[in-house]
Amino acid sequence: MKPLQASGLLFDLDGTLVDSAPDLATAVNHSLADLGHAALSETRVRQWIGDGARRLVARAIAGRRDIDAEPPETEAALARFFVHYHDCLCDRSQLYPGVRDGLDRLRALGRPMAVVTNKPAAFTGPLLEALGIAGYFGATVSGDTLGVKKPDPAPLIHAADQLGVAVGDCLYVGDSAADQGAAAAAGMPLVRVPYGYPGDDAIFADHPAAMTLTIDQLATGLTNAS
The missing domain is CATH 3.40.50.1000 (HAD superfamily/HAD-like)
Structure with missing residues (x-):
């Protein structure tokens, strides 16, 4: 080198x-559950990390990385995400x-x-x-x-x-x-x-x-x- x-x-x-992906995935899935959405695998959540919490949550709601606009539930899901992530910040x-x-x-x-x-x-x-x-x-x-x-x-x-x-x-x-x-x-x-x-x-x-x-x-x- x-x-x-x-x-x-x-x-x-x-x-x-x-x-931090395991704890981010936990917070994302709790947030989705609060809004009646199905849970995602940690593997999928890992692919969406890197552009901030809001983008991560929007991708999770949409179920894909590439999104043209935020889903309507993004604001509500982000508020829930912050609550849940605070509770599991360094569990895993x-x-x-x-x-x-x-x-x-x-x-x-x-x-x-x-x-x-x-x-x-x-x-x-x-x-x-x-x-x-x-x-x-x-x-x-x-x-x-x-x-x-x-x-x-x-x-x-x-x-x-x-x-x-x-x-x-x-x-x-x-x-x-x-x-x-x-x-x-x-x-x-x-x-x-x-x-x-x-x-x-x-x-x-x-x-x-x-x-x-x-x-x-x-x-x-x-x-x-x-």
Whole structure:
């Protein structure tokens, strides 16, 4: 692996640091049940994660990833989703393999780090705390921190500013098309994790420029460059 260069590191949350799909699926299915809809498999829900809670809920009601407009029940289902997700936020969510070791090594290198996610702030901080990784990050930018969210580049730029690192000196680590779009618009190199959620695999196949590394492999690459 060639050495990497980055003064600051920004990370997506769901599908990159944390596999939160089991708890998201639970909250989605409880919300659907409240509205009289049938439950969905966790496998299907995994394919719809990555564009924020509202989009996830709208896809669940419609029963497909690609939707032209939100179903009429989206607002009611989203309100129920927030209630249910609060109750099961970290029941089965877990860090991906190599994440904690990689974060330890990156912190030892003195690299400032931030989380940039489309998850609402009410869930971002508590999930990071529950999994014991909140202390690694000098900034957290959630889906409702600004007036826009990924794939808009503003959250990434804001996170870099919060860390005091030039945008061009940061790497963004993610797993989705929203991550790719935000990084490209911000002028940041993107490292894609080799796991995450499968909904955007075809997009990465069409645009394979991103390096694919686990978090611990990223730490190794930066260590070799030091």
